[in-house]
Amino acid sequence: MREGKPVAVETKHCIQFDEIHRPCEHVLPEGSTPTPVATVSQYACKRRTTTQNNNKIFTDAFEVLAESYEFNEIEGRCLAFRRAASVLKSLPWAVQRLEATQDLPCLGGHTKAVIQEILQYGRSFEVEKILSNERYQTLKLFTSVFGVGVKTAEKWYRRGLRSFRDILAEPSIHLTRMQQFGFLHYGDISRAVSEAEARALGNIIDEAVRAITPDAVLALTGGFRRGKEFGHDVDYLLTTPELGKEEALLLSVIDRLKHQSILLYCDYQASTLDMDQLPCRRFEAMDHFAKCFLILRLEAGQVEGDLQRVEGDSRSWRAVRVDLVSPPIDHYAFALLGWSGSRQFERDLRRFARLERKMLLDNHALYDLTKKEFLEAKTEKDIFAHLGLEYIEPWQRNA
Ligand code: DCT
Ligand code: MG
Numbered sequence: 001m002r003e004g005k006p007v008a009v010e011t012k013h014c015i016q017f018d019e020i021h022r023p024c025e026h027v028l029p030e031g032s033t034p035t036p037v038a039t040v041s042q043y044a045c046k047r048r049t050t051t052q053n054n055n056k057i058f059t060d061a062f063e064v065l066a067e068s069y070e071f072n073e074i075e076g077r078c079l080a081f082r083r084a085a086s087v088l089k090s091l092p093w094a095v096q097r098l099e100a101t102q103d104l105p106c107l108g109g110h111t112k113a114v115i116q117e118i119l120q121y122g123r124s125f126e127v128e129k130i131l132s133n134e135r136y137q138t139l140k141l142f143t144s145v146f147g148v149g150v151k152t153a154e155k156w157y158r159r160g161l162r163s164f165r166d167i168l169a170e171p172s173i174h175l176t177r178m179q180q181f182g183f184l185h186y187g188d189i190s191r192a193v194s195e196a197e198a199r200a201l202g203n204i205i206d207e208a209v210r211a212i213t214p215d216a217v218l219a220l221t222g223g224f225r226r227g228k229e230f231g232h233d234v235d236y237l238l239t240t241p242e243l244g245k246e247e248a249l250l251l252s253v254i255d256r257l258k259h260q261s262i263l264l265y266c267d268y269q270a271s272t273l274d275m276d277q278l279p280c281r282r283f284e285a286m287d288h289f290a291k292c293f294l295i296l297r298l299e300a301g302q303v304e305g306d307l308q309r310v311e312g313d314s315r316s317w318r319a320v321r322v323d324l325v326s327p328p329i330d331h332y333a334f335a336l337l338g339w340s341g342s343r344q345f346e347r348d349l350r351r352f353a354r355l356e357r358k359m360l361l362d363n364h365a366l367y368d369l370t371k372k373e374f375l376e377a378k379t380e381k382d383i384f385a386h387l388g389l390e391y392i393e394p395w396q397r398n399a
Contacts, residue, residue: 040087042105043356044348044399045389047090051227051398055088055095058115061127062088065114068130071139071150077110084111086344086399095119138162144190146182146295146321178293181265185295188319191308192230200303201234201296201322208256209238213249216240217332221339222323227395233321235339239329247271247290250326254292264319265295273328278374279360279367287363289335291325331364333377338363340380345392345399353387361387 041047053059062085069078083106088095091104098116101107107115117124130136135157141164142153161167164183167175175183182189202220209216219225222235238253239246247270257263271290280287299317300307307318327335338346353361359375360367366375366386377383384391 040090040104042083042087043352044086044090044342044345044397045352045387045392047087047399048392048396049086049090049342049345049399050396051229053089054091054093057118058095059085059088061114061118061124062111064127064130067140068133068136071136071154073150080106080108081111082344084108086348089399134162142167145179145186146189147176147178148182152179178265178267181295185264185319187310189232189295189321191310191318192232193234193320194305194308195224195229196304197298197308197318197320198224198231198234200298201320202236204257204262204296204298204302205236205238205253205322205324208253208260209249211256212252213240213245216249217329219336221325221336222341225340225394226342226398228398233323235323235325237325237327237332237335237339239326239332241329243328243330246326246328250290250292250324253324254294257294257296262297263294264297265293267293269293271326273331273364275365279362279365287325287335287338289325289327289331289363291323294322294324295319296322327364333379333383334361334365335363337380337383340394340397342397342399345397348399349387352389357387359387 062081066078066081066085069075069081087104087106093100095101095115096119098112098119101112101115114124114126117126138157138161139150139153142148142156143150145164156167156173159170161170164186167173168183198220206218209218217237217239219237220235221237222233223231224234238249240249251268254263254266254268258266269291271288273288277288296319297317298307298320301316309315309318325335325339337349350361353359353366358369360369361383366377366383367373368375368386375386377386381391
Protein backbone atom coordinates (compact mmCIF):
# COMPACT_ATOMS: atom_id res chain seq x y z
CA MET A 1 0.00 0.00 0.00
CA ARG A 2 1.29 3.48 -0.80
CA GLU A 3 1.64 6.31 1.70
CA GLY A 4 -1.27 8.75 1.81
CA LYS A 5 -0.55 12.45 1.66
CA PRO A 6 -0.46 14.16 5.05
CA VAL A 7 -3.38 16.47 4.38
CA ALA A 8 -5.22 16.92 7.65
CA VAL A 9 -5.16 20.59 8.58
CA GLU A 10 -5.11 19.93 12.29
CA THR A 11 -1.83 18.06 11.98
CA LYS A 12 0.01 21.22 10.95
CA HIS A 13 -0.92 22.85 14.20
CA CYS A 14 0.57 19.93 16.07
CA ILE A 15 3.84 19.85 14.15
CA GLN A 16 4.54 23.28 15.59
CA PHE A 17 4.15 22.06 19.16
CA ASP A 18 6.11 19.08 18.19
CA GLU A 19 9.07 20.69 16.61
CA ILE A 20 9.72 23.54 18.98
CA HIS A 21 8.25 22.01 22.14
CA ARG A 22 6.11 25.07 22.73
CA PRO A 23 3.95 24.70 25.79
CA CYS A 24 0.19 24.85 25.45
CA GLU A 25 -0.84 28.40 24.63
CA HIS A 26 -4.42 28.31 25.87
CA VAL A 27 -5.06 30.51 28.87
CA LEU A 28 -5.53 28.10 31.72
CA PRO A 29 -7.31 28.65 35.01
CA GLU A 30 -4.93 29.10 37.90
CA GLY A 31 -3.66 25.87 39.40
CA SER A 32 -4.53 23.73 36.40
CA THR A 33 -1.89 21.89 34.45
CA PRO A 34 -1.60 22.20 30.69
CA THR A 35 -3.31 19.42 28.84
CA PRO A 36 -0.78 16.91 27.48
CA VAL A 37 -2.75 16.71 24.23
CA ALA A 38 -0.81 19.52 22.56
CA THR A 39 2.40 17.50 22.74
CA VAL A 40 1.03 14.53 20.81
CA SER A 41 2.92 14.35 17.53
CA GLN A 42 1.35 13.46 14.20
CA TYR A 43 4.30 11.05 13.74
CA ALA A 44 4.17 7.67 15.49
CA CYS A 45 7.99 7.72 15.70
CA LYS A 46 7.72 10.76 18.01
CA ARG A 47 5.22 9.06 20.31
CA ARG A 48 5.80 6.32 22.88
CA THR A 49 3.22 3.59 22.47
CA THR A 50 3.28 0.60 24.79
CA THR A 51 1.12 -2.51 24.51
CA GLN A 52 -1.31 -1.00 27.00
CA ASN A 53 -4.08 0.43 24.85
CA ASN A 54 -6.43 2.61 26.85
CA ASN A 55 -8.73 3.22 23.90
CA LYS A 56 -9.28 -0.27 22.52
CA ILE A 57 -13.00 0.25 22.03
CA PHE A 58 -12.23 3.03 19.52
CA THR A 59 -9.12 1.55 17.92
CA ASP A 60 -10.85 -1.80 17.28
CA ALA A 61 -13.60 0.08 15.46
CA PHE A 62 -11.05 2.09 13.45
CA GLU A 63 -9.25 -1.14 12.50
CA VAL A 64 -12.47 -2.55 11.02
CA LEU A 65 -13.05 0.63 9.04
CA ALA A 66 -9.42 0.70 7.85
CA GLU A 67 -9.63 -2.91 6.75
CA SER A 68 -12.90 -2.32 4.96
CA TYR A 69 -11.31 0.57 3.02
CA GLU A 70 -8.31 -1.66 2.30
CA PHE A 71 -10.63 -4.33 0.88
CA ASN A 72 -12.19 -1.63 -1.31
CA GLU A 73 -8.77 -0.29 -2.30
CA ILE A 74 -9.43 3.17 -0.88
CA GLU A 75 -5.91 3.67 0.41
CA GLY A 76 -6.17 7.24 1.70
CA ARG A 77 -9.09 6.51 4.01
CA CYS A 78 -7.58 3.22 5.11
CA LEU A 79 -4.41 5.01 6.17
CA ALA A 80 -6.38 7.83 7.82
CA PHE A 81 -8.12 5.33 10.13
CA ARG A 82 -4.83 3.50 10.84
CA ARG A 83 -3.23 6.84 11.78
CA ALA A 84 -6.15 7.80 13.98
CA ALA A 85 -6.05 4.42 15.74
CA SER A 86 -2.32 4.83 16.27
CA VAL A 87 -2.74 8.26 17.90
CA LEU A 88 -5.37 6.92 20.32
CA LYS A 89 -3.17 3.91 21.17
CA SER A 90 -0.43 6.26 22.35
CA LEU A 91 -2.59 8.10 24.88
CA PRO A 92 -1.96 7.34 28.56
CA TRP A 93 -5.63 8.09 29.18
CA ALA A 94 -8.98 6.84 27.88
CA VAL A 95 -11.06 9.18 25.74
CA GLN A 96 -14.25 9.86 27.67
CA ARG A 97 -15.50 13.01 25.99
CA LEU A 98 -15.18 14.09 22.37
CA GLU A 99 -13.81 17.47 23.50
CA ALA A 100 -10.75 15.69 24.91
CA THR A 101 -9.70 14.82 21.36
CA GLN A 102 -9.87 18.41 20.17
CA ASP A 103 -6.13 19.04 19.85
CA LEU A 104 -5.11 15.54 18.82
CA PRO A 105 -3.53 15.12 15.39
CA CYS A 106 -4.82 12.81 12.65
CA LEU A 107 -8.45 12.83 13.78
CA GLY A 108 -10.77 14.08 11.05
CA GLY A 109 -14.54 14.49 10.88
CA HIS A 110 -15.26 10.84 10.10
CA THR A 111 -13.08 9.45 12.92
CA LYS A 112 -14.61 11.91 15.37
CA ALA A 113 -18.12 10.92 14.33
CA VAL A 114 -17.24 7.27 15.09
CA ILE A 115 -15.79 8.24 18.48
CA GLN A 116 -18.93 10.25 19.26
CA GLU A 117 -21.17 7.33 18.30
CA ILE A 118 -19.23 4.93 20.53
CA LEU A 119 -19.24 7.40 23.43
CA GLN A 120 -22.98 7.83 23.09
CA TYR A 121 -24.19 4.30 22.30
CA GLY A 122 -21.24 2.09 23.27
CA ARG A 123 -20.98 0.93 19.65
CA SER A 124 -20.62 2.17 16.11
CA PHE A 125 -23.45 1.37 13.73
CA GLU A 126 -21.21 1.92 10.74
CA VAL A 127 -18.76 -0.67 12.07
CA GLU A 128 -21.58 -3.12 12.84
CA LYS A 129 -22.86 -2.73 9.32
CA ILE A 130 -19.41 -3.56 7.92
CA LEU A 131 -19.03 -6.57 10.22
CA SER A 132 -22.31 -8.02 8.94
CA ASN A 133 -21.46 -7.31 5.30
CA GLU A 134 -21.01 -10.49 3.27
CA ARG A 135 -18.16 -9.15 1.16
CA TYR A 136 -16.23 -7.94 4.21
CA GLN A 137 -16.78 -11.23 6.05
CA THR A 138 -15.67 -13.30 3.05
CA LEU A 139 -12.57 -11.22 2.32
CA LYS A 140 -11.66 -11.30 6.01
CA LEU A 141 -11.99 -15.10 6.01
CA PHE A 142 -10.03 -15.63 2.78
CA THR A 143 -7.19 -13.25 3.70
CA SER A 144 -6.76 -15.10 7.01
CA VAL A 145 -5.20 -17.95 5.00
CA PHE A 146 -1.37 -17.89 4.77
CA GLY A 147 -0.49 -16.84 1.21
CA VAL A 148 -3.84 -15.23 0.35
CA GLY A 149 -3.77 -11.46 -0.18
CA VAL A 150 -6.61 -9.02 -0.82
CA LYS A 151 -6.34 -9.38 -4.62
CA THR A 152 -6.75 -13.18 -4.57
CA ALA A 153 -9.52 -13.02 -1.96
CA GLU A 154 -11.37 -10.49 -4.09
CA LYS A 155 -10.97 -12.64 -7.22
CA TRP A 156 -12.43 -15.66 -5.42
CA TYR A 157 -15.26 -13.54 -4.02
CA ARG A 158 -16.15 -12.23 -7.48
CA ARG A 159 -16.35 -15.83 -8.70
CA GLY A 160 -19.09 -16.45 -6.15
CA LEU A 161 -16.96 -18.40 -3.66
CA ARG A 162 -17.90 -17.77 -0.04
CA SER A 163 -16.28 -20.47 2.09
CA PHE A 164 -13.12 -22.59 2.32
CA ARG A 165 -15.23 -25.53 1.20
CA ASP A 166 -16.22 -23.60 -1.95
CA ILE A 167 -12.56 -22.87 -2.74
CA LEU A 168 -11.30 -26.38 -2.11
CA ALA A 169 -14.14 -27.89 -4.17
CA GLU A 170 -13.56 -25.61 -7.17
CA PRO A 171 -11.50 -27.61 -9.71
CA SER A 172 -10.41 -24.57 -11.73
CA ILE A 173 -8.65 -22.98 -8.74
CA HIS A 174 -4.95 -23.73 -8.52
CA LEU A 175 -3.62 -22.94 -5.10
CA THR A 176 0.00 -21.86 -4.70
CA ARG A 177 2.18 -24.10 -2.53
CA MET A 178 2.02 -21.49 0.22
CA GLN A 179 -1.79 -21.46 0.08
CA GLN A 180 -1.94 -25.27 0.10
CA PHE A 181 0.05 -25.32 3.34
CA GLY A 182 -1.97 -22.37 4.60
CA PHE A 183 -5.13 -24.49 4.31
CA LEU A 184 -3.42 -27.63 5.60
CA HIS A 185 -2.31 -25.94 8.85
CA TYR A 186 -5.11 -23.38 9.03
CA GLY A 187 -6.37 -24.43 12.46
CA ASP A 188 -2.93 -24.00 13.99
CA ILE A 189 -1.52 -20.97 12.24
CA SER A 190 -4.71 -18.92 12.46
CA ARG A 191 -4.42 -19.28 16.26
CA ALA A 192 -2.24 -16.79 18.15
CA VAL A 193 1.30 -17.70 19.15
CA SER A 194 2.02 -17.11 22.85
CA GLU A 195 5.14 -15.57 24.34
CA ALA A 196 6.09 -18.96 25.85
CA GLU A 197 5.78 -20.59 22.42
CA ALA A 198 7.86 -17.81 20.86
CA ARG A 199 10.53 -18.38 23.53
CA ALA A 200 10.56 -22.13 22.83
CA LEU A 201 11.00 -21.48 19.11
CA GLY A 202 13.77 -19.02 19.95
CA ASN A 203 15.63 -21.80 21.78
CA ILE A 204 15.27 -24.16 18.81
CA ILE A 205 16.54 -21.58 16.31
CA ASP A 206 19.29 -20.41 18.64
CA GLU A 207 20.54 -23.96 19.03
CA ALA A 208 20.50 -24.49 15.26
CA VAL A 209 22.34 -21.20 14.63
CA ARG A 210 25.02 -21.85 17.32
CA ALA A 211 25.68 -25.35 16.01
CA ILE A 212 26.53 -23.87 12.61
CA THR A 213 28.21 -20.54 13.44
CA PRO A 214 28.96 -20.06 17.17
CA ASP A 215 29.50 -16.29 16.80
CA ALA A 216 26.35 -15.69 14.71
CA VAL A 217 23.99 -12.84 15.65
CA LEU A 218 20.38 -13.84 16.33
CA ALA A 219 17.71 -11.31 17.29
CA LEU A 220 14.02 -11.61 18.02
CA THR A 221 12.10 -8.93 16.09
CA GLY A 222 8.43 -8.26 15.26
CA GLY A 223 5.70 -7.98 17.86
CA PHE A 224 7.42 -10.14 20.47
CA ARG A 225 10.41 -7.77 20.55
CA ARG A 226 7.90 -5.00 21.27
CA GLY A 227 6.65 -6.91 24.30
CA LYS A 228 3.41 -8.27 22.82
CA GLU A 229 2.03 -11.32 24.64
CA PHE A 230 0.62 -12.85 21.46
CA GLY A 231 1.45 -12.69 17.78
CA HIS A 232 0.49 -14.22 14.46
CA ASP A 233 4.06 -15.42 13.86
CA VAL A 234 7.58 -15.19 15.30
CA ASP A 235 10.15 -13.04 13.49
CA TYR A 236 13.94 -13.42 13.72
CA LEU A 237 16.95 -11.73 12.21
CA LEU A 238 20.09 -13.78 11.87
CA THR A 239 23.46 -12.84 10.49
CA THR A 240 27.20 -13.44 10.75
CA PRO A 241 29.97 -11.01 11.83
CA GLU A 242 31.71 -11.99 8.61
CA LEU A 243 30.18 -10.16 5.65
CA GLY A 244 28.84 -12.40 2.88
CA LYS A 245 28.36 -15.52 5.01
CA GLU A 246 24.83 -14.72 6.18
CA GLU A 247 22.96 -16.35 3.31
CA ALA A 248 24.84 -19.63 3.73
CA LEU A 249 24.02 -19.54 7.45
CA LEU A 250 20.32 -19.20 6.72
CA LEU A 251 20.41 -22.12 4.28
CA SER A 252 22.25 -24.27 6.84
CA VAL A 253 19.71 -23.42 9.54
CA ILE A 254 16.87 -24.46 7.20
CA ASP A 255 18.72 -27.68 6.44
CA ARG A 256 19.17 -28.44 10.12
CA LEU A 257 15.48 -27.82 10.87
CA LYS A 258 14.63 -30.17 8.01
CA HIS A 259 16.84 -32.91 9.46
CA GLN A 260 15.20 -32.43 12.86
CA SER A 261 11.87 -33.15 11.08
CA ILE A 262 10.31 -29.95 12.37
CA LEU A 263 10.21 -28.10 9.05
CA LEU A 264 6.63 -28.39 7.81
CA TYR A 265 6.92 -25.72 5.13
CA CYS A 266 9.67 -23.47 3.77
CA ASP A 267 9.48 -20.67 1.24
CA TYR A 268 13.08 -19.54 0.75
CA GLN A 269 13.83 -16.28 -1.02
CA ALA A 270 17.42 -15.61 -2.01
CA SER A 271 18.91 -12.16 -1.52
CA THR A 272 18.30 -9.65 -4.31
CA LEU A 273 20.19 -6.86 -2.60
CA ASP A 274 21.62 -4.33 -5.02
CA MET A 275 22.79 -1.06 -3.45
CA ASP A 276 22.36 0.75 -6.78
CA GLN A 277 18.60 0.31 -6.49
CA LEU A 278 18.40 1.71 -2.97
CA PRO A 279 16.80 3.29 -1.15
CA CYS A 280 13.33 2.17 -2.11
CA ARG A 281 10.49 4.69 -1.80
CA ARG A 282 7.70 2.18 -1.46
CA PHE A 283 7.19 0.98 2.09
CA GLU A 284 5.18 -2.14 1.45
CA ALA A 285 7.66 -3.51 -1.05
CA MET A 286 9.39 -6.48 0.52
CA ASP A 287 13.04 -5.87 1.34
CA HIS A 288 15.84 -7.58 -0.59
CA PHE A 289 17.47 -9.64 2.15
CA ALA A 290 17.67 -13.42 2.01
CA LYS A 291 14.72 -14.69 4.02
CA CYS A 292 12.38 -17.59 4.53
CA PHE A 293 8.76 -17.95 5.55
CA LEU A 294 8.42 -21.15 7.55
CA ILE A 295 5.88 -23.33 9.25
CA LEU A 296 7.55 -25.21 12.11
CA ARG A 297 6.38 -28.07 14.27
CA LEU A 298 6.54 -27.15 17.95
CA GLU A 299 6.31 -29.93 20.54
CA ALA A 300 4.39 -29.31 23.77
CA GLY A 301 7.36 -30.60 25.79
CA GLN A 302 9.50 -27.72 24.50
CA VAL A 303 7.13 -25.06 25.79
CA GLU A 304 6.99 -23.80 29.34
CA GLY A 305 3.33 -24.25 30.32
CA ASP A 306 1.22 -25.58 27.47
CA LEU A 307 0.64 -25.05 23.76
CA GLN A 308 -2.09 -22.69 22.62
CA ARG A 309 -4.72 -25.18 21.57
CA VAL A 310 -8.44 -25.59 21.12
CA GLU A 311 -10.33 -27.76 23.55
CA GLY A 312 -10.32 -31.43 22.63
CA ASP A 313 -7.03 -31.19 20.68
CA SER A 314 -5.04 -34.16 21.96
CA ARG A 315 -1.96 -33.71 19.74
CA SER A 316 1.39 -33.17 21.42
CA TRP A 317 2.39 -30.46 18.93
CA ARG A 318 1.18 -27.48 16.93
CA ALA A 319 2.29 -25.70 13.77
CA VAL A 320 3.68 -22.15 14.06
CA ARG A 321 4.58 -19.53 11.46
CA VAL A 322 8.18 -18.29 11.69
CA ASP A 323 10.00 -15.70 9.55
CA LEU A 324 13.81 -15.71 9.37
CA VAL A 325 15.57 -12.78 7.71
CA SER A 326 19.33 -12.67 6.99
CA PRO A 327 20.69 -9.18 6.31
CA PRO A 328 24.42 -8.67 5.77
CA ILE A 329 25.97 -7.35 8.99
CA ASP A 330 26.51 -3.83 7.55
CA HIS A 331 22.71 -3.52 7.06
CA TYR A 332 21.84 -5.15 10.36
CA ALA A 333 20.70 -2.03 12.27
CA PHE A 334 18.32 -0.98 9.47
CA ALA A 335 16.91 -4.50 9.16
CA LEU A 336 16.43 -4.73 12.92
CA LEU A 337 14.63 -1.39 13.05
CA GLY A 338 12.49 -2.29 10.02
CA TRP A 339 11.50 -5.76 11.18
CA SER A 340 10.75 -4.66 14.74
CA GLY A 341 7.70 -2.72 13.57
CA SER A 342 5.01 -1.89 14.26
CA ARG A 343 3.97 -1.29 10.68
CA GLN A 344 2.54 2.11 11.59
CA PHE A 345 5.71 3.03 13.47
CA GLU A 346 7.80 2.11 10.41
CA ARG A 347 5.49 3.96 8.05
CA ASP A 348 5.81 7.12 10.11
CA LEU A 349 9.59 6.79 10.54
CA ARG A 350 9.86 6.83 6.75
CA ARG A 351 7.36 9.65 6.36
CA PHE A 352 9.14 11.69 9.04
CA ALA A 353 12.53 11.06 7.41
CA ARG A 354 11.23 12.14 4.01
CA LEU A 355 9.12 15.14 4.96
CA GLU A 356 11.01 16.56 7.94
CA ARG A 357 14.61 15.56 7.19
CA LYS A 358 14.77 15.08 3.40
CA MET A 359 16.07 11.57 3.93
CA LEU A 360 14.94 8.21 2.58
CA LEU A 361 14.76 5.31 5.02
CA ASP A 362 13.96 1.67 4.38
CA ASN A 363 14.93 -1.76 5.79
CA HIS A 364 18.35 -1.50 4.09
CA ALA A 365 19.63 2.01 4.45
CA LEU A 366 19.20 5.72 5.23
CA TYR A 367 19.93 8.14 2.42
CA ASP A 368 20.42 11.88 2.87
CA LEU A 369 18.94 13.61 -0.20
CA THR A 370 20.66 16.91 0.60
CA LYS A 371 24.15 15.49 1.09
CA LYS A 372 23.47 12.82 -1.54
CA GLU A 373 25.02 10.09 0.60
CA PHE A 374 24.12 7.00 2.61
CA LEU A 375 24.40 7.39 6.39
CA GLU A 376 26.08 4.54 8.22
CA ALA A 377 24.57 2.97 11.32
CA LYS A 378 25.72 0.15 13.56
CA THR A 379 22.81 0.36 15.98
CA GLU A 380 19.19 1.49 15.97
CA LYS A 381 20.27 4.40 18.19
CA ASP A 382 22.58 5.61 15.38
CA ILE A 383 19.58 5.73 13.02
CA PHE A 384 17.41 7.71 15.46
CA ALA A 385 20.37 10.08 15.98
CA HIS A 386 20.81 10.62 12.20
CA LEU A 387 17.10 11.46 12.04
CA GLY A 388 17.34 13.83 15.00
CA LEU A 389 14.78 11.77 16.89
CA GLU A 390 14.75 10.79 20.54
CA TYR A 391 15.41 7.07 20.84
CA ILE A 392 12.23 5.05 21.22
CA GLU A 393 12.63 1.64 22.87
CA PRO A 394 11.14 -1.37 21.01
CA TRP A 395 8.42 -1.77 23.68
CA GLN A 396 7.38 1.83 22.99
CA ARG A 397 6.90 1.23 19.25
CA ASN A 398 3.46 -0.42 19.41
CA ALA A 399 1.95 2.36 17.31
N1 DCT B 1 7.86 -5.97 7.83
C1 DCT B 1 8.62 -5.45 6.80
N2 DCT B 1 8.41 -5.86 5.53
C2 DCT B 1 7.48 -6.80 5.28
C3 DCT B 1 6.72 -7.37 6.31
C4 DCT B 1 6.94 -6.94 7.59
O1 DCT B 1 9.45 -4.59 7.05
N3 DCT B 1 7.28 -7.16 4.03
C5 DCT B 1 8.07 -5.49 9.18
C6 DCT B 1 6.95 -4.70 9.76
C7 DCT B 1 6.61 -5.36 11.05
C8 DCT B 1 7.58 -6.50 11.18
O2 DCT B 1 8.28 -6.61 9.97
C9 DCT B 1 6.96 -7.81 11.54
O3 DCT B 1 5.88 -8.11 10.67
P1 DCT B 1 4.61 -8.92 11.21
O4 DCT B 1 5.05 -10.22 11.76
O5 DCT B 1 3.60 -8.94 10.13
O6 DCT B 1 4.07 -7.94 12.33
P2 DCT B 1 4.15 -8.02 13.90
O7 DCT B 1 4.28 -6.62 14.35
O8 DCT B 1 5.21 -8.97 14.32
O9 DCT B 1 2.73 -8.54 14.29
P3 DCT B 1 2.27 -10.02 14.69
O10 DCT B 1 2.37 -10.02 16.17
O11 DCT B 1 0.87 -10.13 14.21
O12 DCT B 1 3.19 -10.99 14.05
MG1 MG C 1 5.29 -10.98 13.68
